[in-house]
Amino acid sequence: MAVVELQKLVKDYAGFRAIHGVDLRIDDGEFCVFVGPSGCGKSTLLRMIAGLEEISDGELRIDGRRVNEERAAERGLAMVFQSYALYPHMTVRENLAFGLENIKTPKDEIRRRVDEAARMLQIGDYMERRPKQLSGGQRQRVAIGRAVVREPKVFLFDEPLSNLDAELRVVMRGEISQLHRRLGNTMIYVTHDQVEAMTMADKIVVLKLGTIQQVGSPLDLYNRPANQFVAGFIGSPRMNFFEATVAEQARGGIVATDEGGRRVEAAVSPERVEPGAPVTLGVRPEHLEIGSERGHPVTVETIEQLGGESYLYCRDSNGRPITVHKSGQTRIRAGEEAKVFLPAEAIHVFREDGSALERLRIGEEA
Amino acid sequence: MFKPLTQAVQLGYRTAFNLFEWPMAGAQRLVGISRVAWLFLLPNLLIFGLFTFLPIILNFFYATTGSDAILLSQRPYVGAENFSSLLSCTDYLDPNSCRRDVFWRAVYNTGWFVVLQVGFMIAFSLVTALILNRDIPLKGFFRGVFFYPVLLSPVVVALIWKWILQRYGIFNAGLEDLGLAPVDWLIDAHWAFFWIIFVSIWAHMGFYTLILLAGLQAIPSDVYEAAEMDGASRFRVFSKITMPLLMPTMVVVVVLSLIRAVQAFDEIFVLTGGGPGSATTLILQYIYETGFASRPQLFGLAAAASILMAVVLLVLTLLQLRATRSQAEG
Ligand SMILES: Nc1ncnc2c1ncn2[C@@H]1O[C@H](COP(=O)(O)OP(=O)(O)OP(=O)(O)O)[C@@H](O)[C@H]1O
Numbered sequence: 001m002a003v004v005e006l007q008k009l010v011k012d013y014a015g016f017r018a019i020h021g022v023d024l025r026i027d028d029g030e031f032c033v034f035v036g037p038s039g040c041g042k043s044t045l046l047r048m049i050a051g052l053e054e055i056s057d058g059e060l061r062i063d064g065r066r067v068n069e070e071r072a073a074e075r076g077l078a079m080v081f082q083s084y085a086l087y088p089h090m091t092v093r094e095n096l097a098f099g100l101e102n103i104k105t106p107k108d109e110i111r112r113r114v115d116e117a118a119r120m121l122q123i124g125d126y127m128e129r130r131p132k133q134l135s136g137g138q139r140q141r142v143a144i145g146r147a148v149v150r151e152p153k154v155f156l157f158d159e160p161l162s163n164l165d166a167e168l169r170v171v172m173r174g175e176i177s178q179l180h181r182r183l184g185n186t187m188i189y190v191t192h193d194q195v196e197a198m199t200m201a202d203k204i205v206v207l208k209l210g211t212i213q214q215v216g217s218p219l220d221l222y223n224r225p226a227n228q229f230v231a232g233f234i235g236s237p238r239m240n241f242f243e244a245t246v247a248e249q250a251r252g253g254i255v256a257t258d259e260g261g262r263r264v265e266a267a268v269s270p271e272r273v274e275p276g277a278p279v280t281l282g283v284r285p286e287h288l289e290i291g292s293e294r295g296h297p298v299t300v301e302t303i304e305q306l307g308g309e310s311y312l313y314c315r316d317s318n319g320r321p322i323t324v325h326k327s328g329q330t331r332i333r334a335g336e337e338a339k340v341f342l343p344a345e346a347i348h349v350f351r352e353d354g355s356a357l358e359r360l361r362i363g364e365e366a
Numbered sequence: 367m368f369k370p371l372t373q374a375v376q377l378g379y380r381t382a383f384n385l386f387e388w389p390m391a392g393a394q395r396l397v398g399i400s401r402v403a404w405l406f407l408l409p410n411l412l413i414f415g416l417f418t419f420l421p422i423i424l425n426f427f428y429a430t431t432g433s434d435a436i437l438l439s440q441r442p443y444v445g446a447e448n449f450s451s452l453l454s455c456t457d458y459l460d461p462n463s464c465r466r467d468v469f470w471r472a473v474y475n476t477g478w479f480v481v482l483q484v485g486f487m488i489a490f491s492l493v494t495a496l497i498l499n500r501d502i503p504l505k506g507f508f509r510g511v512f513f514y515p516v517l518l519s520p521v522v523v524a525l526i527w528k529w530i531l532q533r534y535g536i537f538n539a540g541l542e543d544l545g546l547a548p549v550d551w552l553i554d555a556h557w558a559f560f561w562i563i564f565v566s567i568w569a570h571m572g573f574y575t576l577i578l579l580a581g582l583q584a585i586p587s588d589v590y591e592a593a594e595m596d597g598a599s600r601f602r603v604f605s606k607i608t609m610p611l612l613m614p615t616m617v618v619v620v621v622l623s624l625i626r627a628v629q630a631f632d633e634i635f636v637l638t639g640g641g642p643g644s645a646t647t648l649i650l651q652y653i654y655e656t657g658f659a660s661r662p663q664l665f666g667l668a669a670a671a672s673i674l675m676a677v678v679l680l681v682l683t684l685l686q687l688r689a690t691r692s693q694a695e696g
């Protein structure tokens with residue numbers, strides 16, 4: 001139905017470049033998520049695609065056709081806003097019908113499509129109410145319904161769930177994914193919540209300061225983050241980082257010495273580093289092994305026991321915080337000393353410029 | 367170093383509190399704690415009673431008594447005679463058939479004035495507000511320009527325009543420069559009526575423009591973005607989004623300006639004096655002239671006319687209260 005291509009897209013606000021030449025291809029039927037910290041330009045990029053924000057430079061193509069100059073409505077897109085942006089003086093039915101009336105759709109056709117969307121989104125019971133008389137979740141459904149009835153080529157979502165409470169967010173997340181499976185449209189979804197990104201996306205685009213950091217599937221980004229920023233951004237709790245120096249290049253990886261002079265083996269490609277180069281080691285909390293005989297000595301400060309899993313918040317001798325995620329329960333008590341081991345195949349190594357060395361063995365894929 | 371200072375301040379506070387305390391405590395003992403509130407309200411009640419409430423009652427007494435005596439004790443009771451005198455016409459559409467023909471002329475003038483002045487003023491205010499709401503250059507400057515006349519005293523407004531429009535005013539001087547014949551702008555009855563409407567629109571539209579502008583800016587911008595995504599034409603955005611969402615503000619503006627137009631007096635009085643003849647005499651001027659400027663002074667008639675006018679204003683005010691309340695409730 002629709003391929004969206006961004007070619008060297010630039011957005012300049014008066015004296016400020018918000019988007020720095022973004023190249024991206026979003027395939028037909030793909031669920032693409034833009035993720036990144038606040039102010040990185042996710043909304044700006046989405047609004048440029050939508051036609052709500054002018055494109056300063058570069059080209060936007062939908063199905064191969066340049067649409068830079070086309071008005072928002074002509075691009076065949078529909079958008080769901082963070083604030084819902086429902087028409088406050090119209091009933092739910094009128095809200096849904098408005099877009100179709102604009103293009104002079106026949107009355108019975110409007111009725112059919114509106115009723116169908118209402119059934120799909122389970123909003124049929126309050127079609128005659130106004131937005132003010134609906135709960136947040138119901139409003140969000142209406143906003144999605146308003147996009148659905150237009151039968152757009154591409155759906156755009158700008159943080160549609162951020163105004164909902166945690167429980168409802170999980171429900172709506174599922175429903176949007178289901179909507180995507182059912183309709184099969186290309187969808188572009190903006191969020192700063194990496195859990196949403198991981199659970200919904202076919203393809204994640206990580207943005208920072210108006211540039212793309214990495215594009216890939218959720219597990220790609222989790223297993224092979226291209227740089228330290230992506231590594232720190234994807235995954236919760238955050239990846240632990242340690243400063244170290246490369247000691248030697250070995251077969252099957254490198255050996256580094258950490259600040260305490262301990263040797264750490266890492267299964268990464270030794271090609272792009274020399275011995276003596278400063279590097280940052282990264283290990284996800286779920287890959288650290290705690291309680292063994294070897295590894296870094298740490299002090300356990302706080303423990304969260306959830307029954308099925310445990311989080312241990314520790315500090316090493318340099319005062320660096322280290323988070324350990326352990327499945328199941330633990331006998332370790334807060335205040336105790338313990339040792340934390342970094343398994344070679346779980347270690348990410350980042351050069352001084354932040355870029356990652358290629359990992360050679362990835363446990364998760366086994 | 368600090369201690370003596372703190373002590374001095376404390377002493378000052380204590381003295382001040384004591385000073386206030388004994389009259390307070392005395393008052394409480396005298397009237398009871400729960401009635402002290404009335405004590406505080408008393409000055410305000412007195413002023414309100416003396417200058418607002420009492421005159422309303424007096425007005426009622428004047429309206430039901432006759433003669434040109436100013437002391438109520440010397441005025442004979444006449445019942446509803448003042449009212450029936452005002453309201454007696456053989457044909458209500460023809461002021462000449464009425465016993466008080468000037469009153470009815472003033473009523474008709476006021477009616478036309480209200481309809482035309484409010485109608486055109488709101489149309490102009492709306493267009494101006496819509497333009498000022500867009501991203502135009504010098505936006506702040508233009509907003510100031512339209513609001514500026516509101517700050518002028520009505521008398522100043524009238525004097526400025528009189529200076530422009532009078533027989534040897536600058537407008538006619540300009541016309542003569544262009545080789546055109548001068549016009550008696552304020553002496554011709556139709557032109558005079560046109561100009562009182564024009565001048566009062568000029569003087570007041572800035573105020574209503576500002577209210578409408580505030581109403582426009584209260585419409586969230588994401589609604590417009592949604593409409594843009596929905597492919598609404600500019601006309602449909604205006605008729606289906608802007609106007610309905612501006613309606614509550616609009617109702618308030620209409621009622622407020624209606625009330626104001628019914629009460630119009632000062633700038634017209636200065637500009638035309640109600641003339642030529644009674645062509646621009648409005649109801650408030652009739653009341654003023656009947657009660658104070660004419661000999662004999664017909665206080666009773668003027669009071670009766672002001673009660674009739676008050677009824678009209680009361681209806682409008684109730685409308686306004688309802689409008690503002692429903693706006694507050696959304
Ligand atoms: N109209 C504007 N004028 C100038 N700068 C702007 C404008 N809109 C956005 N920006 C800037 O562009 C950058 C990107 O903004 P954007 O709204 O796209 O961020 P975001 O990634 O959506 O953040 P958030 O997660 O907080 O919504 C920010 O630095 C912001 O200050």
Ligand SMILES: [Mg+2]
Pocket residue numbers: 042043044159
């Ligand atoms: Mg945003």
